[in-house]
Amino acid sequence: MDLLPTPEQEEIIESIRSVLADHHTIGEPASDTLWQAAAAQGWFGLGVPEASGGVGYSVVEEALLAIELGRVAVPGPFLGTILAAHTADATIRESVIGGTSPVALAEAEGDEGGLRVFDATDGGLALRLDDHSLVRLTGLSDEPSLDPLIRLSLSSGEAVASGLDPRRTSVLIAGVLAGIAAAVAEQSVSYGKDREQFGVPIGSFQAIKHRCADMAVRAEAATTQVHYAALALRDATTDADFHVEAAAVIAARAAIDNAEINIQNHGGIGFTLEHSAHRYVTRARVLAAVAGGLRRHQVDLLAANL
Amino acid sequence: MNLDFTPEEEAFRERARTWLAENLPSEDRPAMGQPMREFDLAWQRTLFEGGWAGINWPVEFGGQGLSDIQQMIWYEEFAKADPPFSLNNSCTFVGNNHGGPTLIACGSDDQKATHLPRILRGEAVWCQGFSEPGAGSDLASLSCRAEIDGDELIVTGQKIWTSYADVADYQELLVRTDPQAPKHKGISWVICDMRTPGIDIRPIETMAHTTDFAEVFYDEVRIPLSNVVGQLNDGWRVAMSTLSFERGTAFMADQVELAKVVENLIHEARTRTGADGKRPVIADDELARRLANCRAEVAALRAMTIAGISRTRRSGIPGPEASMIRLFHGELHQRVYRLALDVIGADAFRLTGVDGDGVWTGPYLQSFAYTIGGGTTDIQRNIVAERVLGLPRVK
Structure with missing residues (x-):
């Protein structure tokens, strides 16, 4: 029973911090160089088994990464992408882990099957927080966002995968x-x-x-x-x-x-x-x-x- | 980071569970005086004979030499066994968690040999003599005076807020041995035999209607110089070592118990009828959410305690971060019983004792002590801000 990071976990935290310090300033919009560095560092597949194309750590290391992302209020669809990398769909998984398919977060909006989406990319994917499925977004229209660094949109979505935890x-x-x-x-x-x-x-x-x-x-x-x-x-x-x-x-x-x-x-x-x-x-x-x-x-x- | 218990720890838990099921007393703990003392000491003797006394004390001083994690497992199993009393209210608390550990850290060989076995075997009760009417939060300004006369100290003055003074054999007593020195440098930590002539104990009744609280007056009380623990005038450092134990594991028993109290309270909220006379209390959204918050907070308290143990295992002594646990725990304890009074409806009118199953109003009244005793939460906040966060000290 031990609740302090191991030396290896400390190194992971240090490495995440140094990437964030190099590519991100608090208050600046999401940057492509940070996204590419994150993909290159394996952040999007950090907790995915190696056999599924990930780095092979677990949800524990993903949580350490999430804490660091929160500390500097990183903008962009990091969370959805890290979560969607656990999809059973191998094709989607590969592009998500590689950083070429950023995944937004979404939830139901209204009674007509619409979605409210956070950090959407046009034609991109979103993880639905209400039914834990992945959807492809269509017909995005932006709304003024409480957090201007989070793009807030209304959208429709078509299910492409399900079963995330x-x-x-x-x-x-x-x-x-x-x-x-x-x-x-x-x-x-x-x-x-x-x-x-x-x-x-x-x-x-x-x-x-x-x-x-x-x-x-x-x-x-x-x-x-x-x-x-x-x-x-x-x-x-x-x-x-x-x-x-x-x-x-x-x-x-x-x-x-x-x-x-x-x-x-x-x-x-x-x-x-x-x-x-x-x-x-x-x-x-x-x-x-x-x-x-x-x-x-x-x-x-x-x-x-x- | 891992949540695994070692095979030894699992075996320890199994042994503790079995032993507790067979040995836990079933009668209620007497509320005060000699019967209470006899009850607490009898339980300590039972622990000793069963090989459970001083779980995390070193083996060379009669302890079991086990880890803080095993100490936590013990408390968890104790709480699960549905004991009719709380470890935190025992008059053996100071001996086991303050006096004993201080002697282990700073005592002479003679002092250890005389006192440690008696604490473990349930032969002696200790009480604390730190606070004075004029020295509460500013403890170092204490003025209870001790003059050297040959090989004795002559103590004259007053202490206050001493729990179990009336049933104690010994007191960990802070006295001023050098009035000329700066306030932190002229204090000594001495073992005071509570039966020495010149000691007058006057009970103080608390708002929870307990009477184990007292003020103690000293009129030329003679204490052998050999009872000074550590060096003469080095008592502040010795006292701080006691407080670091207090911040480390002393309140673990209460933390574990608190988790059970919250579960009991959720059960009460599910089974009691609420204010509308129809639906259960838990249907009240505000109460339900406060219950959820308390459930989350006791979980986090346990995680913080384990993180604290992990830190101590790496550095050897409890760090100042432990004061964060103290602060969080004291306020959470109070929050839980405030919530309890809002949950129990008409039972809130009926006064209960502070101990036992299904009692709420007594512990509620008692809970006010949790943000005052052992350093008020205001002082705890200063300690966190200055020693953990490095904010400038107030002069």
């Missing part, structure tokens, strides 16, 4: 949210050390200090539970569903609470478009609300067997 989806979304919770905690701590008022760093005041401590605790709780849930899912333990739902609940709350408090800790600068603090708020709000959101996870968690 919703628990993997929940763990990886929780991973991104835990990453957001941790990143904004660090952002507040760092601002608390740098920003001076009344002649001292504002982080010496208990009002700020205590909020930072609470943020750190929430981030630690969310991250650790995501680790635990990913391990339980990998090992197919009898309580895996419970731990996945617990991770989804705790990470969604941690991300929203921390991201919102982070704005307050930054004062006026936190309210500007230029500062990245709001990016985490909107990203957290979108990811905590997709597929029935926090409320559905709370209901499912109460129903899960322990």
Whole structure:
């Protein structure tokens, strides 16, 4: 029983961080060079068995990747692509792992079979969060998006594959949210050390200090539970569903609470478009609300067997 | 990262489960005084005879020399066995989790030989004497005075918030031995025999109606200098080693119990009729969501505890991150019982004891102590902010 990353997992995290640092700036739109680097590094097939064309790690390493993606609020269809790489359809799988078929996230919109799609590409694929199938998108029309770095569209979709594991989806979304919770905690701590008022760093005041401590605790709780849930899912333990739902609940709350408090800790600068603090708020709000959101996870968690 | 228990750990769990099923007392724990002391010590003796005392104490000091994971497994099996009492309320808590571990870390050979076996065998009860009326959160400003007279200390002053003072044999006592030195440098950690002349114990009744709380007055109490643990005037460092144990594994029993309390509470919410007189309590959306949140949080608390054990295994001592677990745990414990009072409807009017199955109002009243005792959550937040996050210290 051990809940700290192994040396090999530490190396994976380091490598992901260095790729993200080289190709991504928070607040910038999705970049092709990051996408290509991600494909070249094997991110899209990280948890897919080698026999199926993947790197051969597991959902645990995918969760570590998701946490890193959340930490820098990466734009683009990373999550859907990592999840869709587990499809049984070999042709789709190959192009998804290779990065040539980016996969958006989608869910039902209205009663007429329409879809709401996040990070769609025209004519591309999407993973439906409500029935866990893959669809090909047609007739995209864009909507103003709460998170302008996530393309929000209405669309139709035609099923092309089914049978993806919703628990993997929940763990990886929780991973991104835990990453957001941790990143904004660090952002507040760092601002608390740098920003001076009344002649001292504002982080010496208990009002700020205590909020930072609470943020750190929430981030630690969310991250650790995501680790635990990913391990339980990998090992197919009898309580895996419970731990996945617990991770989804705790990470969604941690991300929203921390991201919102982070704005307050930054004062006026936190309210500007230029500062990245709001990016985490909107990203957290979108990811905590997709597929029935926090409320559905709370209901499912109460129903899960322990 | 892995969730695997080793074959030894699995075997340990099996042994613990079997032994607990056969040896757990079935009678209720007396609420106070000598009968309570006898009950707690009898259980400690049973543990000792069964080979379960001091699970993570080193073998050379009479412990079982097992890992923190095994300690956690023990607590999990204890909670599963439906005990009629809580380990966290036992008057053996301070000996097992503060006094004993401090002697192991800082005590002399004589002190270890005298006290450790008696703690493990259930022959001695320890209490704590840290806080004073003028030294709470600012513990280092304590003023209970100890003057050296030959080979003795003469202690005069007052301590407060001492649990089980009336039934204790020994006290871990912090005294000021050098009033001229800076406040952290003039403190000593001494073993005080609670039967020494000059000690006056006055009970303090708590809001949970328990009476094991007390203030202790010292009027020229003579304590042998050989009872100083560590060096004279080095008591602050010794005390901090005690607190690092407290942040490490001391509250694991309560954390494990809390997970069970949440499950019991969910069961209550499913089986009780709610405010509309028709549907179960859990049909109330707000209560259901709060229950789900608590279920998620006790899961995360366990994951954090295991991560903490993993960290300690690598570095040797509990790190300051453990203070995050303390903070999270204290507030979660309180949140759970607040929620309980909202779930149980008319049963919220009826006062219960703090211990036992299906009792809610007593533990609710008791839960206010969880964000005050052992350093308030405000102080815990300072510790997390300053020692873990590196924010500037307040002067």
